[in-house]
Structures are given as C-alpha cells and as structure tokens.
Amino acid sequence: MSREFSLAAECEQVSVSGAPYDRWVTPDGDIAAEFYREDSGFLVRFPGNADFHISKKLTQIVCIPAPGIAQTVIDTLFANSVTPLIGNHAGGLNLHGSAVDFGGVGAAFVGTSRRGKTTLAGACARAGHPFLSEDSIALDLSDQGFLLQPVRPVLRVFGDSAAYLTGADCDTFDGQQKAALDAGEALPFATRPVVLRAIYVLGPGDAEMPKITRLGASQALTEIMRHAFVLDVEDKARLSAHFFRLSNLVQAVPFLMLDYPRRFSVLPAVVNLLAEDLLGR
Amino acid sequence: MTISENEIVTRNENVVAREVGGETVLLDLEAGTYFGLNAVGGAIWTALEDGPRTLADLCSLVASTFDAPDDVIESDIKALISDLQANGLVA
Numbered sequence: 001m002s003r004e005f006s007l008a009a010e011c012e013q014v015s016v017s018g019a020p021y022d023r024w025v026t027p028d029g030d031i032a033a034e035f036y037r038e039d040s041g042f043l044v045r046f047p048g049n050a051d052f053h054i055s056k057k058l059t060q061i062v063c064i065p066a067p068g069i070a071q072t073v074i075d076t077l078f079a080n081s082v083t084p085l086i087g088n089h090a091g092g093l094n095l096h097g098s099a100v101d102f103g104g105v106g107a108a109f110v111g112t113s114r115r116g117k118t119t120l121a122g123a124c125a126r127a128g129h130p131f132l133s134e135d136s137i138a139l140d141l142s143d144q145g146f147l148l149q150p151v152r153p154v155l156r157v158f159g160d161s162a163a164y165l166t167g168a169d170c171d172t173f174d175g176q177q178k179a180a181l182d183a184g185e186a187l188p189f190a191t192r193p194v195v196l197r198a199i200y201v202l203g204p205g206d207a208e209m210p211k212i213t214r215l216g217a218s219q220a221l222t223e224i225m226r227h228a229f230v231l232d233v234e235d236k237a238r239l240s241a242h243f244f245r246l247s248n249l250v251q252a253v254p255f256l257m258l259d260y261p262r263r264f265s266v267l268p269a270v271v272n273l274l275a276e277d278l279l280g281r
Numbered sequence: 282m283t284i285s286e287n288e289i290v291t292r293n294e295n296v297v298a299r300e301v302g303g304e305t306v307l308l309d310l311e312a313g314t315y316f317g318l319n320a321v322g323g324a325i326w327t328a329l330e331d332g333p334r335t336l337a338d339l340c341s342l343v344a345s346t347f348d349a350p351d352d353v354i355e356s357d358i359k360a361l362i363s364d365l366q367a368n369g370l371v372a
Binding site: 216217218219220221222225233236239240243244247250251 | 295297301304305306310313315317
C-alpha cells in the first residue's frame with residue numbers, strides 16, 4: 001500500500017473538542033501522545049511537538065509541527081512512533097525497543113522508558129555489533145523466521161550516554177536533552193535485515209552483575225503487549241489480531257530478562273554476555 | 282460472595298484468549314488488560330468458549346482431567362470464578 005506523507009506549515013496546537021480515546025503516558029506521568037478520532041481518520045497529537053493526521057485507509061499522513069519544532073524531532077516522531085502505529089494497524093508487527101545485529105544474528109531489547117534500550121544498542125554498536133533501530137523494532141515474518149528490519153541510522157540518547165558512546169567529554173552534550181548520534185564507523189548501523197534470535201526485556205537495574213533469565217511464555221506475552229504500538233485501542237478486531245501476532249512471536253522466539261547495574265563501566269560485560277548468550281541459541 | 286453450584290458462568294465476549302507455553306493469556310479488548318491462567322484456569326476458559334456452564338459442570342470437567350480431591354477442586358474453582366468475575370472476565 002502506498003502512503004503519502006506531507007508536511008504542512010507549522011501551527012499552534014489548538015484544543016480538540018472531545019476527550020482523546022487513548023493516551024501514552026510516560027513513567028513520570030507526562031502525556032507523550034494523545035489519540036483522537038476525526039471524520040477523515042485519526043489525529044495523533046504529540047503535545048508541544050506535532051499533530052499527525054492519519055487517514056482511515058492509512059494512505060495519507062499530514063504532519064503539522066508546532067511552532068519552532070526542529071525537523072529532526074518530526075523525523076523521529078514519524079519514524080519511531082507514527083510509522084510503527086500505522087504498520088501495526090495495517091497488520092504488521094512493530095514493537096517499542098531497539099535492535100542489534102550480532103554477526104548475522106539479531107537481538108531486540110524491549111522495556112519501559114528510561115531502561116536503557118538505546119544506550120545498550122549503542123554500547124553493542126560501539127563494540128562492533130551494528131544496530132538496526134533505537135526506539136522502534138520492525139519485524140517481518142519470513143521463511144527463516146522473524147526478520148529484524150533496519151529502521152533508522154540514528155541513536156538518540158541523553159548527554160551522559162552520548163558522551164560514553166562517542167568518547168567525548170560529558171560537557172560536550174546537554175545533560176537534559178537527548179542528543180542525536182548519527183551512525184558511522186564508531187557506531188555502525190546494519191543495513192540489511194537479520195533473523196531475530198532472542199528478545200531481551202530490560203530489568204530495573206537491581207542486579208548486582210549482568211544476568212539473563214528466561215521468561216515464561218505467558219509472562220513474555222503480557223510483557224510484550226506493553227511495548228506494542230496500537231493506533232486504535234477501541235478497534236477490537238485489530239487488537240485481537242495484534243494479540244495473536246504477538247502470541248505467535250512469543251512462541252517462536254525466546255524471551256529473556258536481562259538485568260544489570262546501570263553503570264557505563266558494566267556495559268562491555270553486558271555486551272559480551274549477550275554475544276555469548278546469542279551464540280548458544 | 283458465595284457462588285452456588287447451579288450458578289451459570291458466562292465468559293465475557295470481549296475477551297480473547299491464547300494458550301502459550303502451557304498457560305492461557307486473556308486479553309480484555311475493552312479494558313486493554315491481560316490476565317494469565319494456569320492449566321486448570323485454561324481448561325475452564327476453554328469450556329466457557331463453548332458456552333455458559335454451571336459451576337457444577339466446571340467442577341466435573343476439572344475433576345475428570347486433573348487429579349485432586351473434589352472439595353479442593355470446588356474451592357479452587359469458586360475462588361477462580363470469583364476472581365474472573367471481579368475482573369469482568371466472566372458474568
């Protein structure tokens with residue numbers, strides 16, 4: 001299906017009549033996105049950043065940025081949120097998380113916000129394992145199994161992570177804002193799909209040393225439902241179909257809990273543990 | 282709340298289920314919430330997918346499949362049905 005994306009002139013976000021039918025709320029309680037119905041389809045509002053109007057048939061997407069919002073923010077919202085929402089609504093399988101290519105074997109990292117998914121993908125890339133995505137995992141089912149698709153050659157991380165991944169001084173980056181690190185020789189990006197070998201759910205950081213434990217299938221399914229992109233939570237047929245696709249994923253791919261202390265000095269050991277774990281699967 | 286043997290249990294039509302790894306996961310499509318059921322709970326859910334059942338029916342079904350004393354089965358099923366009712370998964 002072809003989709004037409006257009007960028008309209010920037011405009012203040014005016015209040016929408018009626019309550020949103022769904023919201024994304026961050027762990028801090030902030031509203032990350034609101035979902036509204038409109039005659040032509042859906043409005044996905046990222047407060048303070050942009051409105052995305054999506055037609056019912058998903059063929060047209062119009063973005064109206066809020067005043068002063070940088071193009072990179074629009075690109076990020078489109079790639080990491082709008083595209084996976086549309087993909088899942090159309091029957092695809094996209095998850096919130098990052099992914100890495102370990103020598104032709106794919107690993108995906110999921111977990112709630114601020115668990116370190118992007119930093120871990122960056123640490124893997126820094127160790128020579130190219131990343132495929134930093135915030136949105138795109139999966140296709142093939143004869144070989146589930147394929148991880150390359151999404152976007154950018155890592156967006158907070159200042160301390162950016163300094164660690166680039167080797168720069170901490171003062172180089174704003175600690176409060178995310179920095180966008182382009183892929184390159186030091187942080188390679190995988191340009192081809194790889195077969196997904198395992199999905200790691202990032203734990204809270206309670207472990208004293210890097211540790212991987214197996215998750216039961218039902219636990220994995222309830223966990224992965226939290227990291228799915230759903231455009232219309234009231235569309236029961238699509239929600240049900242998405243649930244069944246995720247069930248198939250859970251039965252086809254091992255789900256593991258990965259926990260480690262959230263210290264940069266530990267990341268090389270985490271990467272080594274992942275490489276060993278994947279080799280054994 | 283006490284559940285009588287003749288009470289009819291009906292599953293919520295807005296709940297879908299999938300068995301994964303020997304357990305059954307329920308998704309309430311209206312509430313967007315998930316529930317996990319063990320093997321006994323999964324067997325009860327499967328029975329309810331065929332239509333409403335009395336509590337006595339469900340106890341008989343479980344007794345014919347799982348090895349446990351009748352009073353334990355009845356007590357466990359009453360607790361499970363109560364829990365499912367409280368979460369709006371069955372009526």
